[in-house]
Amino acid sequence: MKSTGGTEAQKRRAGEAAANAVESGMVVGLGTGSTAAHAIRALGEAVESGLDIVGVPTSFGARELAIDCEIPLVGLDEVDGIDLAIDGADQIVLDSGNCIKGGGAAHSREKLVASAADDLHIVVDPTKTIDVLDHTVAVEVLPDAHTVVADAIDSLGGDATLRRASDKDGPVVTDNGNLVCDAEFGRIDEPASLATDLATIPGVVEHGLFVEYATAVSVGSDEGVSTTTY
Secondary structure, X not given: OOOOOOOXXXXXXXXXXXXXXXXXXXXXXXOOOHHXXXXXXXXXHHHHOOOOOEEEEOOHHHHHHHHHOOOOEOOHHHOOOEEEEEEOOOEEOOOOOOEEOOOOOOHHHHHHHHHHEEEEEEXXXXXXXXXXXXXXXXXXXXXXXXXXXXXXXXXXXXXXXXOEOOXXXXXXXXXXXXXXEEEEOOOOOOHHHHHHHHHOOOOEEEEOEEOOOOOEEEEEOXXXXXXXXX
């Protein structure tokens, strides 16, 4: 699991706060990243103690961890819906719940699970909160389309860079077999408008702007955890 930003104690507090909201009988979306991993581990401990849930993982990494934690898993096409999804964020505005995801290149499946969930509980440490989004936006693209998509992003005022792998030659390849462009827009004053513009570019599979998905955000700190609901 990718780990950046705050301390493990802060992340653990946030992840465990969301896990505590899970009830027996729920279908739970299992997010990707270091903070969501703490929620998965907490759920694994609860399952061992008798909590009756099934999980829908958002990535290969989330699936591996959930298996290690002995959480029963199903595919999204095997359930009628998801009661609660728990996931992290690269950056989030607490006033709105709008956030940016995609640092782990799992944002397409994360958004699919979020869209199927009745509730999305975002878990973060304090370094991820901000007043206005300005993080790079991950854009998953079909391999043959990455140059066309990059040109379209440039026309929107962004600067797109193909994400390169750190442990092998060549680009990052997603769990879906696609590539990722990281788009720099600077300050994003109108995330909903940008989200629509990115979604309509031919060749784009999904982007990392999550607008009006979150229903709760837990921020873990050194003192404890604070939760905002929407």
